[in-house]
Amino acid sequence: MWGISDRRSLSRAAAIVMPLAAGAYGLSRLTPRLPAADLRVADAVSIATLDPAQISWLQDIRLAIQLYEGLCVDDPSGGGVMAGCADPVTGASQANESATTYRFRIRDQARWSNGDPVEADDFVFAWRRALEPGTARDYAYFFEKIVGVADYLAWRKAEISRLAEVPPEDRATAAARHWSEADERFRRDVRIVAEDARMLRIELTRPVAYFRELLTGPVFLPLHRHTVRDYERRDASGLLFYDSRWCKPGRTHYNGAYLLADWRFKRGLRLNKNPHYHGAAGVQIGSIDWIEVADANTAWIMYETGSIDWLLSLEAGFTPELVGREGPSLRHDVRAFPAFGTYFYNINCAPRMPDGSPNPLADRRVRQAITMAIDRAAICAEITRRGEPPATTLIPPGTIADYPGVDGLAFDAEAASRLLAEAGFPRGRGLPEISLLYNNEAGHGLIAQAVAAMLKAHLGMRVRLIGKEAQSYREDKQRHNFMIARASWYGDYDDPTSFLDIFRADSGNNDSAYADPEFDRMLNAADLTQGHLERLAALADCERYLVRDALPLIPLFHYTNVYAYNPRRLTGVSLSPRLLPLMRQVALLERGP
Amino acid sequence: MLNRITRRALQVPIVLLAIYTVTFVMVVSVPGNPFQREGSRALPPMLEQALRQRYGMENNWTFYWRYLGRVLQGDLGESLQYDNWSCSEIIAAGLPVSAAIGLAAILIALVFGTLLGAIAALHRGRLVDLVATSIAVLGVSTPAFVIAAVLLIGFSVTVPVLSAGTWDSPLDLLRPAVALALAPLAYILRLTRQSMAEVLVSDFIRTARAKGLSQAAVIWRHALRNGLLPTLSYLGPAAAAAMTGSFIVERVFNVPGLGTHFVNSVLNRDQMLILATVLVYSTMLVVFNLLVDLAYGLIDPRIQSKGAA
Numbered sequence: 079m080w081g082i083s084d085r086r087s088l089s090r091a092a093a094i095v096m097p098l099a100a101g102a103y104g105l106s107r108l109t110p111r112l113p114a115a116d117l118r119v120a121d122a123v124s125i126a127t128l129d130p131a132q133i134s135w136l137q138d139i140r141l142a143i144q145l146y147e148g149l150c151v152d153d154p155s156g157g158g159v160m161a162g163c164a165d166p167v168t169g170a171s172q173a174n175e176s177a178t179t180y181r182f183r184i185r186d187q188a189r190w191s192n193g194d195p196v197e198a199d200d201f202v203f204a205w206r207r208a209l210e211p212g213t214a215r216d217y218a219y220f221f222e223k224i225v226g227v228a229d230y231l232a233w234r235k236a237e238i239s240r241l242a243e244v245p246p247e248d249r250a251t252a253a254a255r256h257w258s259e260a261d262e263r264f265r266r267d268v269r270i271v272a273e274d275a276r277m278l279r280i281e282l283t284r285p286v287a288y289f290r291e292l293l294t295g296p297v298f299l300p301l302h303r304h305t306v307r308d309y310e311r312r313d314a315s316g317l318l319f320y321d322s323r324w325c326k327p328g329r330t331h332y333n334g335a336y337l338l339a340d341w342r343f344k345r346g347l348r349l350n351k352n353p354h355y356h357g358a359a360g361v362q363i364g365s366i367d368w369i370e371v372a373d374a375n376t377a378w379i380m381y382e383t384g385s386i387d388w389l390l391s392l393e394a395g396f397t398p399e400l401v402g403r404e405g406p407s408l409r410h411d412v413r414a415f416p417a418f419g420t421y422f423y424n425i426n427c428a429p430r431m432p433d434g435s436p437n438p439l440a441d442r443r444v445r446q447a448i449t450m451a452i453d454r455a456a457i458c459a460e461i462t463r464r465g466e467p468p469a470t471t472l473i474p475p476g477t478i479a480d481y482p483g484v485d486g487l488a489f490d491a492e493a494a495s496r497l498l499a500e501a502g503f504p505r506g507r508g509l510p511e512i513s514l515l516y517n518n519e520a521g522h523g524l525i526a527q528a529v530a531a532m533l534k535a536h537l538g539m540r541v542r543l544i545g546k547e548a549q550s551y552r553e554d555k556q557r558h559n560f561m562i563a564r565a566s567w568y569g570d571y572d573d574p575t576s577f578l579d580i581f582r583a584d585s586g587n588n589d590s591a592y593a594d595p596e597f598d599r600m601l602n603a604a605d606l607t608q609g610h611l612e613r614l615a616a617l618a619d620c621e622r623y624l625v626r627d628a629l630p631l632i633p634l635f636h637y638t639n640v641y642a643y644n645p646r647r648l649t650g651v652s653l654s655p656r657l658l659p660l661m662r663q664v665a666l667l668e669r670g671p
Numbered sequence: 672m673l674n675r676i677t678r679r680a681l682q683v684p685i686v687l688l689a690i691y692t693v694t695f696v697m698v699v700s701v702p703g704n705p706f707q708r709e710g711s712r713a714l715p716p717m718l719e720q721a722l723r724q725r726y727g728m729e730n731n732w733t734f735y736w737r738y739l740g741r742v743l744q745g746d747l748g749e750s751l752q753y754d755n756w757s758c759s760e761i762i763a764a765g766l767p768v769s770a771a772i773g774l775a776a777i778l779i780a781l782v783f784g785t786l787l788g789a790i791a792a793l794h795r796g797r798l799v800d801l802v803a804t805s806i807a808v809l810g811v812s813t814p815a816f817v818i819a820a821v822l823l824i825g826f827s828v829t830v831p832v833l834s835a836g837t838w839d840s841p842l843d844l845l846r847p848a849v850a851l852a853l854a855p856l857a858y859i860l861r862l863t864r865q866s867m868a869e870v871l872v873s874d875f876i877r878t879a880r881a882k883g884l885s886q887a888a889v890i891w892r893h894a895l896r897n898g899l900l901p902t903l904s905y906l907g908p909a910a911a912a913a914m915t916g917s918f919i920v921e922r923v924f925n926v927p928g929l930g931t932h933f934v935n936s937v938l939n940r941d942q943m944l945i946l947a948t949v950l951v952y953s954t955m956l957v958v959f960n961l962l963v964d965l966a967y968g969l970i971d972p973r974i975q976s977k978g979a980a
Contacts, residue, residue: 103844383827
C-alpha cells in the first residue's frame with residue numbers, strides 16, 4: 079500500500095514526533111525522585127531564604143527553627159520560653175540581679191549534625207554576621223540592646239563612608255586595615271563574649287524584660303562557623319557579603335532536630351532527623367517533606383487525596399465553609415485557631431496630606447468616630463468567616479502570658495456620630511472625601527467595601543476605595559500617601575512591645591505617621607517598670623491610650639490560622655498563636671481512619 | 672536557503688538586545704521598590720544602598736550595562752526575592768519542567784490537531800467534520816484554568832487514578848500537557864483542515880488520482896504534506912510559548928515550572944529575574960522560529976531548491 083516515498087514521509091513524521099516525545103520524557107526525569115518521607119507538610123508560600131540573619135517571614139522562621147536551635151526556644155505548647163541548646167535557664171544560664179548580664183552555658187550534648195560540639199564562638203560568629211552592615215537585615219536592630227553594638231555599628235558605618243572616598247587604587251589596602259581593626263573593635267567593645275568554649279556572656283545596655291523571648295528569634299540562631307565562614311567575602315567597600323549558596327543542602331551543618339537533606343526550588347525541602355541532636359532520642363519523625371503548594375484548591379485536593387499530611391495554611395475560598403462545619407459531622411481535621419496577629423487600618427495622622435491639603439483625620443475625635451462607626455463583628459461574621467475575633471485592640475487578647483489586655487472602642491454608631499459632630503463635621507458635612515487604600519489580594523476589597531458602607535451609613539462620610547497592586551500599595555503607604563490604609567501586624571516575640579513599638583515616632587514600621595511624645599514617653603517608662611506584672615500593667619495602659627484615645631489605627635479583627643491535619647494520625651501538633659510548631663514534638667500514629 | 676538562515680541568525684542578537692532594552696525600561700519604570708518586599712519590615716536606607724551596590728544597581732545606567740555584561744558571560748544575576756538562589760538556578764530548575772510539559776503539549780497538539788484536521792477536511796460538511804470543528808471551538812474558547820481544574824478534580828477526586836499536585840513520575844506530565852495542548856491543538860486542527868481542503872481540490876491531486884494512486888497515498892504524500900505547511904510556521908511561536916510554561920496550569924497542578932516566575936517576578940519587582948525570564952523566553956522564541964525555517968526545507972523541497980537556485 080505504501081510506496082518507498084511513503085515510508086520516507088513516515089520516517090520524516092517520526093523524525094519530528096519521536097524527539098519531541100523522548101525530549102518530554104527525558105526532561106521530566108531530570109531530577110531524581112526521592113524515597114517517600116514519613117511526614118509531608120505543605121505551606122502555601124515558598125521559602126525566601128534559610129539564612130537566619132536574613133529571615134523575616136513566618137514560613138522561613140518556621141523552617142529555620144527545625145534546622146537550628148538557639149539559646150532559648152519558643153514553647154509551642156503553652157507560650158513562653160523554654161531552654162534551647164543552652165542548659166535550662168536556672169543555674170548557670172542566669173540573668174544577674176539587675177538583669178543586664180546574661181550568661182548561657184551551652185549543653186555538653188549540644189552537637190552539630192557532623193558531631194562537632196556547639197560552641198559559644200558559633201553564636202558570636204552568627205550574631206556578628208547578623209548585625210554587620212551588608213549581611214544585616216530586618217531584625218538586626220534587636221542587637222542594639224547589647225553593650226557596644228550601637229557604637230561599633232556607628233563606627234563601621236562612618237568607616238564605610240570613608241572607604242568610599244578612598245581612591246580605588248588604595249582601597250584594597252585601606253579596607254584590609256579597616257577589617258582587622260573591625261575584628262579588634264568587635265572583640266574589645268561588643269559584649270557578646272565567649273568566656274570559654276561553652277559559656278556565652280551577653281551584656282545589655284539596659285534591662286530588657288523580654289530578652290529571653292527575643293532570643294528565640296531567627297537572628298539569634300547559631301551557625302557552624304567553620305563551614306559558613308568559607309562563603310564570607312569582606313568587601314573593599316567595608317560591607318560584609320556572603321555567597322548565599324552556603325544555605326544549600328550539604329554546605330553546612332545544623333544543630334536543630336533536623337538537617338537539610340534536599341532543597342528543590344519551588345518544589346520543597348527534605349528534612350532528615352539529625353542523629354547528633356541532643357534530644358534525638360525523643361524525635362519521632364525520621365524524615366519530612368516540606369512542600370510548597372501555591373494554590374489553595376490544589377493543596378486541599380492533595381490533602382484530601384492523601385499526598386499531604388499537614389496543611390500549614392488553607393487560604394481557599396471555601397475555607398470558611400470547612401471551618402464553619404461544627405458539630406458531630408464536622409471535619410475534625412480543619413482547625414481554625416487564634417494567631418499572633420491583627421488586621422487593622424492605619425489612619426494617616428500627619429497634619430497635612432502629601433498634596434498640602436489639611437488632613438481632617440489629624441483630629442483624634444474624627445479617628446475615634448470612624449473607629450466606633452465600624453461594626454467589626456459584622457465583618458467577621460459576614461466576610462472573613464473563619465472565626466476571627468472582632469478586634470478593638472492591637473494585641474490579640476490572651477496571646478501573651480500574664481498580659482491583662484484592654485478594651486478598645488466598641489461599635490457604637492450614635493456615639494460615633496456625636497463625636498464627629500463635636501469635631502465640626504455633623505453627619506459628615508464639611509468632610510472631604512476620605513480615601514481608603516488597600517492591596518487587591520485576598521478579599522481586602524470586600525472588607526474595604528463593607529467599611530465604606532458603614533462609614534456612609536453611620537457618619538455620612540464619603541469614602542473612595544483605592545485598590546492597588548501590592549507593591550504600589552506598599553509604596554503609597556511608606557510615603558504616607560493615603561488617608562486610611564489596610565495594615566496588619568504579627569508579633570515577633572512574646573511581649574506587648576512587639577506590637578506597641580510600631581507606633582513609636584521613630585519606628586520604620588509606623589505607617590500612620592503618628593508621632594506622639596506622650597505615647598513614646600509612656601512606652602519608655604512602662605518598658606522599664608520593675609516587676610513582671612507591674613510592667614505588663616503599665617504596657618496595658620499604653621495600649622489603652624493607643625486604642626481608646628490616640629487611635630492611629632482602627633483594629634478590625636485578630637487573625638486566625640487554619641491547619642488541616644488528622645488528629646488521629648498526627649499527635650503533638652501545637653495550636654500556639656505563634657504558628658511555630660516544632661516537628662520534633664510531633665509524632666505519627668499508625669494511619670488513622 | 673542557507674543565505675536566508677544566515678541572515679535570520681545574524682538578526683538574533685539585534686532582536687534580543689532590543690527586547691532587553693525595552694524590558695529594562697519597563698522594569699525600572701514601574702512603581703515599587705524591589706528592595707522593599709511586601710510583608711517584610713522596612714529596610715533601612717543604608718542596607719538598601721549596600722544591596723544596590725552589591726548588585727550593581729546604584730542607578731539604572733550602571734544596572735543596564737552591568738547586567739547586560741553579566742548576561743553575555745552566561746550569568747543571569749541574583750533573585751532579590753529568593754536570596755539563596757541565582758536567576759540561573761531558578762531558570763535551570765523551572766525550564767526543564769516547563770519544557771517537558773511544553774514538548775508533550777506540542778506533541779499532543781501536533782498529532783491530534785493534524786489528524787483531526789485531515790479527517791475533518793476529508794469529510795467536509797459531515798458529522799465527523801462537525802465534531803472535529805466543535806473540538807476546535809471548545810479548545811480555543813475554554814480557558815486553561817477551567818480545563819486544568821476539570822482534569823485535576825476529574826482524575827484525582829472523581830476517578831482517583833492520578834495523584835494530585837505531585838511531580839514525581841512521567842504520568843504527572845500528562846494532565847498539564849493536555850491542558851496546555853488544547854488551544855494549539857484547536858488551532859492546528861483549523862489550519863490543517865483549511866489548507867487540506869484547499870489542496871484536495873487542486874489540480875495536482877486530481878492528477879495523482881488520475882495516475883491511479885490509492886486514496887491513502889494521495890492524502891499522505893501530496894495532500895497532508897502541503898496541508899502541514901501553515902502548521903509549521905505556527906509551531907515555532909507555539910512551542911516557545913508552551914515550553915516556557917503557563918502560570919495557571921503550573922499553579923493548578925502544582926508543577927515547579929518557569930511560568931510561575933513570569934508572573935511572580937513582576938509582582939515581586941524581582942528585577943533581574945524579570946529580565947532573565949524575558950530573555951530566556953525571547954531567545955527560545957527566536958531560536959524556534961529559526962528552526963521552523965529550517966524545517967520548512969525538510970518538508971517543502973521547493974524552498975530548498977529556491978535557495979539553491
